Amino acid sequence: xxxxxxxxxxxxxxxxxxxxxxxxxxTSINNLQWYRQNSGRGLVHLILxxxxxxxxxxxxxxxxxxxxxxxxxxxxxxxxxxxxxxYFCATDVDNYGQNFVFGPGTRLSVLP
Amino acid sequence: DSGVTQTPKHLITATGQRVxxxxxxxxxxxxxxxxxxxxxxxxxxxxxxxxxxxxxxGNILERFSAQQFPDLHSELNLSSLELxxxxxxxxxxxxxxxxxxxLNTGELFFGEGSRLTVL
Numbered sequence: 001x002x003x004x005x006x007x008x009x010x011x012x013x014x015x016x017x018x019x020x021x022x023x024x025x026x027t028s029i030n031n032l033q034w035y036r037q038n039s040g041r042g043l044v045h046l047i048l049x050x051x052x053x054x055x056x057x058x059x060x061x062x063x064x065x066x067x068x069x070x071x072x073x074x075x076x077x078x079x080x081x082x083x084x085x086x087y088f089c090a091t092d093v094d095n096y097g098q099n100f101v102f103g104p105g106t107r108l109s110v111l112p
Numbered sequence: 113d114s115g116v117t118q119t120p121k122h123l124i125t126a127t128g129q130r131v132x133x134x135x136x137x138x139x140x141x142x143x144x145x146x147x148x149x150x151x152x153x154x155x156x157x158x159x160x161x162x163x164x165x166x167x168x169x170g171n172i173l174e175r176f177s178a179q180q181f182p183d184l185h186s187e188l189n190l191s192s193l194e195l196x197x198x199x200x201x202x203x204x205x206x207x208x209x210x211x212x213x214x215l216n217t218g219e220l221f222f223g224e225g226s227r228l229t230v231l
Contacts, residue, residue: 033220042114042224043220102155
Protein backbone atom coordinates (compact mmCIF):
# COMPACT_ATOMS: atom_id res chain seq x y z
CA UNK A 1 0.00 0.00 0.00
CA UNK A 2 1.05 3.59 -0.50
CA UNK A 3 3.03 5.33 2.22
CA UNK A 4 1.48 8.65 1.28
CA UNK A 5 -2.11 9.30 0.30
CA UNK A 6 -3.15 12.62 -1.19
CA UNK A 7 -6.57 14.05 -0.69
CA UNK A 8 -8.62 14.99 -2.63
CA UNK A 9 -7.98 12.85 -5.69
CA UNK A 10 -9.14 15.67 -7.91
CA UNK A 11 -9.78 19.36 -7.34
CA UNK A 12 -11.27 21.92 -9.67
CA UNK A 13 -11.14 25.63 -8.84
CA UNK A 14 -11.35 29.01 -10.53
CA UNK A 15 -8.31 31.10 -11.31
CA UNK A 16 -7.41 33.33 -8.38
CA UNK A 17 -8.74 30.92 -5.76
CA UNK A 18 -6.55 29.03 -3.33
CA UNK A 19 -6.00 25.29 -3.69
CA UNK A 20 -5.30 23.03 -0.73
CA UNK A 21 -4.12 19.45 -1.05
CA UNK A 22 -3.45 17.08 1.81
CA UNK A 23 -1.11 14.16 2.26
CA UNK A 24 -1.23 11.51 4.95
CA UNK A 25 1.47 8.96 5.57
CA UNK A 26 1.91 5.93 7.78
CA THR A 27 5.42 5.62 9.12
CA SER A 28 7.90 8.10 10.59
CA ILE A 29 9.81 10.18 8.10
CA ASN A 30 12.93 12.30 7.82
CA ASN A 31 11.37 14.66 5.33
CA LEU A 32 8.41 15.07 3.02
CA GLN A 33 8.51 16.51 -0.45
CA TRP A 34 5.91 17.82 -2.86
CA TYR A 35 6.22 17.39 -6.60
CA ARG A 36 4.25 18.59 -9.58
CA GLN A 37 3.63 16.72 -12.82
CA ASN A 38 2.20 18.18 -15.98
CA SER A 39 0.35 15.59 -18.02
CA GLY A 40 2.71 12.87 -19.20
CA ARG A 41 5.83 14.82 -18.24
CA GLY A 42 8.50 14.27 -15.61
CA LEU A 43 7.92 15.29 -12.03
CA VAL A 44 9.28 18.59 -10.82
CA HIS A 45 10.31 19.18 -7.22
CA LEU A 46 8.39 21.97 -5.51
CA ILE A 47 9.38 21.99 -1.87
CA LEU A 48 10.91 19.84 0.85
CA UNK A 49 9.99 20.05 4.52
CA UNK A 50 11.97 18.27 7.21
CA UNK A 51 10.44 16.37 10.07
CA UNK A 52 11.51 19.06 12.56
CA UNK A 53 9.85 21.84 10.55
CA UNK A 54 6.19 22.78 10.79
CA UNK A 55 5.74 25.21 7.94
CA UNK A 56 7.62 26.28 4.85
CA UNK A 57 6.98 28.83 2.12
CA UNK A 58 8.15 29.13 -1.44
CA UNK A 59 6.57 31.83 -3.56
CA UNK A 60 2.84 31.07 -3.76
CA UNK A 61 3.32 27.69 -2.07
CA UNK A 62 2.88 27.01 1.61
CA UNK A 63 3.52 23.57 3.06
CA UNK A 64 2.70 22.47 6.57
CA UNK A 65 3.72 19.30 8.33
CA UNK A 66 2.11 17.74 11.40
CA UNK A 67 4.17 14.73 12.42
CA UNK A 68 1.82 13.88 15.27
CA UNK A 69 -0.99 13.41 12.76
CA UNK A 70 1.35 12.12 10.06
CA UNK A 71 -0.03 14.62 7.59
CA UNK A 72 1.03 17.48 5.38
CA UNK A 73 -0.79 20.06 3.34
CA UNK A 74 0.16 22.03 0.25
CA UNK A 75 -1.52 25.37 -0.28
CA UNK A 76 -1.26 27.17 -3.62
CA UNK A 77 -2.45 30.74 -3.30
CA UNK A 78 -3.91 32.86 -6.08
CA UNK A 79 -3.94 29.93 -8.46
CA UNK A 80 -3.36 30.32 -12.17
CA UNK A 81 -4.42 28.20 -15.14
CA UNK A 82 -0.74 27.21 -15.47
CA UNK A 83 -0.96 25.52 -12.06
CA UNK A 84 -3.13 22.83 -13.64
CA UNK A 85 -1.20 19.60 -12.99
CA UNK A 86 -1.02 16.61 -10.70
CA TYR A 87 0.61 17.10 -7.32
CA PHE A 88 2.31 14.34 -5.39
CA CYS A 89 3.74 14.06 -1.93
CA ALA A 90 6.78 11.84 -1.40
CA THR A 91 8.18 10.47 1.81
CA ASP A 92 11.40 8.69 2.58
CA VAL A 93 10.55 5.39 4.18
CA ASP A 94 13.85 4.37 5.68
CA ASN A 95 16.40 6.03 7.91
CA TYR A 96 18.83 6.50 5.07
CA GLY A 97 16.47 8.27 2.68
CA GLN A 98 17.11 5.72 0.02
CA ASN A 99 13.57 4.79 -0.79
CA PHE A 100 11.09 7.49 -1.70
CA VAL A 101 7.44 6.56 -1.88
CA PHE A 102 4.93 8.71 -3.72
CA GLY A 103 1.23 9.02 -3.08
CA PRO A 104 -1.35 8.61 -5.87
CA GLY A 105 -1.52 12.37 -6.37
CA THR A 106 -4.11 15.12 -6.54
CA ARG A 107 -5.19 16.25 -9.98
CA LEU A 108 -5.69 20.00 -9.89
CA SER A 109 -7.62 21.83 -12.58
CA VAL A 110 -7.56 25.63 -12.50
CA LEU A 111 -10.24 27.07 -14.73
CA PRO A 112 -9.68 30.47 -16.38
CA ASP B 113 15.16 20.82 -18.31
CA SER B 114 16.11 18.74 -15.26
CA GLY B 115 19.42 17.57 -16.70
CA VAL B 116 18.34 13.92 -16.51
CA THR B 117 18.19 12.23 -19.92
CA GLN B 118 16.09 9.20 -20.69
CA THR B 119 16.00 7.21 -23.90
CA PRO B 120 13.99 6.14 -25.74
CA LYS B 121 11.08 8.52 -25.22
CA HIS B 122 8.60 6.08 -26.73
CA LEU B 123 8.80 2.36 -27.28
CA ILE B 124 6.25 -0.04 -28.72
CA THR B 125 6.89 -3.73 -28.52
CA ALA B 126 5.13 -7.07 -28.31
CA THR B 127 4.44 -9.38 -25.41
CA GLY B 128 7.31 -11.67 -24.55
CA GLN B 129 9.94 -9.27 -25.81
CA ARG B 130 12.78 -7.59 -23.91
CA VAL B 131 13.62 -3.89 -23.83
CA UNK B 132 16.29 -1.73 -22.27
CA UNK B 133 15.63 1.77 -20.98
CA UNK B 134 18.54 4.10 -20.43
CA UNK B 135 19.04 6.96 -18.03
CA UNK B 136 21.83 9.50 -17.73
CA UNK B 137 21.73 11.36 -14.42
CA UNK B 138 22.59 15.01 -13.93
CA UNK B 139 26.26 15.77 -14.04
CA UNK B 140 27.72 15.05 -10.61
CA UNK B 141 24.74 13.13 -9.25
CA UNK B 142 25.62 9.69 -7.91
CA UNK B 143 22.12 8.35 -7.28
CA UNK B 144 19.70 6.98 -9.82
CA UNK B 145 16.16 5.95 -8.96
CA UNK B 146 13.75 4.12 -11.26
CA UNK B 147 9.98 4.51 -11.01
CA UNK B 148 7.08 3.02 -12.92
CA UNK B 149 3.94 5.08 -13.43
CA UNK B 150 0.77 3.45 -14.65
CA UNK B 151 -2.81 4.65 -14.49
CA UNK B 152 -3.97 2.06 -11.98
CA UNK B 153 -0.84 1.80 -9.83
CA UNK B 154 0.37 5.37 -9.58
CA UNK B 155 4.10 6.04 -9.21
CA UNK B 156 5.82 2.89 -7.99
CA UNK B 157 9.41 2.88 -6.74
CA UNK B 158 11.43 0.16 -8.45
CA UNK B 159 15.07 0.45 -7.47
CA UNK B 160 17.79 2.85 -6.33
CA UNK B 161 21.48 2.81 -7.20
CA UNK B 162 24.18 4.90 -5.59
CA UNK B 163 27.57 5.15 -7.24
CA UNK B 164 27.19 1.79 -8.91
CA UNK B 165 25.76 -0.10 -5.97
CA UNK B 166 22.18 -1.16 -5.41
CA UNK B 167 20.88 0.63 -2.30
CA UNK B 168 17.18 -0.06 -2.14
CA UNK B 169 14.65 -2.21 -3.91
CA GLY B 170 10.97 -1.56 -4.21
CA ASN B 171 8.23 -3.31 -6.12
CA ILE B 172 10.47 -4.52 -8.92
CA LEU B 173 9.45 -7.71 -10.66
CA GLU B 174 11.93 -10.54 -11.11
CA ARG B 175 11.56 -10.05 -14.87
CA PHE B 176 13.05 -6.59 -14.43
CA SER B 177 16.66 -5.81 -13.65
CA ALA B 178 18.78 -2.73 -13.50
CA GLN B 179 22.36 -1.67 -13.17
CA GLN B 180 24.41 1.48 -12.85
CA PHE B 181 27.63 1.67 -14.79
CA PRO B 182 30.97 3.27 -13.83
CA ASP B 183 30.06 6.39 -15.82
CA LEU B 184 26.92 6.53 -13.60
CA HIS B 185 24.37 6.03 -16.35
CA SER B 186 21.81 3.38 -15.58
CA GLU B 187 19.83 0.87 -17.57
CA LEU B 188 16.54 -0.80 -16.70
CA ASN B 189 16.00 -4.11 -18.45
CA LEU B 190 12.47 -5.41 -18.83
CA SER B 191 12.04 -8.95 -20.12
CA SER B 192 9.20 -11.35 -20.94
CA LEU B 193 7.03 -8.29 -21.33
CA GLU B 194 3.34 -8.46 -20.52
CA LEU B 195 0.49 -6.13 -21.42
CA UNK B 196 0.46 -4.88 -17.84
CA UNK B 197 4.02 -3.61 -18.15
CA UNK B 198 2.79 -0.79 -20.36
CA UNK B 199 3.58 2.35 -18.40
CA UNK B 200 5.74 5.42 -18.13
CA UNK B 201 9.15 4.61 -16.68
CA UNK B 202 10.95 7.46 -14.99
CA UNK B 203 14.42 7.75 -13.68
CA UNK B 204 15.50 10.40 -11.24
CA UNK B 205 18.82 11.45 -9.83
CA UNK B 206 19.82 13.27 -6.68
CA UNK B 207 22.94 15.17 -5.67
CA UNK B 208 25.76 13.48 -3.76
CA UNK B 209 25.52 13.72 -0.02
CA UNK B 210 21.75 13.81 -0.19
CA UNK B 211 21.11 10.12 -0.45
CA UNK B 212 23.07 7.00 0.22
CA UNK B 213 24.19 8.64 3.41
CA UNK B 214 22.71 8.78 6.85
CA LEU B 215 20.03 11.35 6.18
CA ASN B 216 18.36 12.32 2.99
CA THR B 217 18.46 16.05 2.47
CA GLY B 218 17.79 16.55 -1.18
CA GLU B 219 15.31 16.48 -3.98
CA LEU B 220 14.90 14.16 -6.90
CA PHE B 221 15.41 15.42 -10.44
CA PHE B 222 13.25 13.49 -12.87
CA GLY B 223 13.77 12.74 -16.53
CA GLU B 224 10.91 13.08 -19.00
CA GLY B 225 10.28 9.36 -18.94
CA SER B 226 10.15 6.48 -21.38
CA ARG B 227 6.66 5.49 -22.45
CA LEU B 228 6.48 1.75 -23.01
CA THR B 229 3.55 0.23 -24.85
CA VAL B 230 3.30 -3.55 -24.94
CA LEU B 231 0.92 -4.90 -27.59
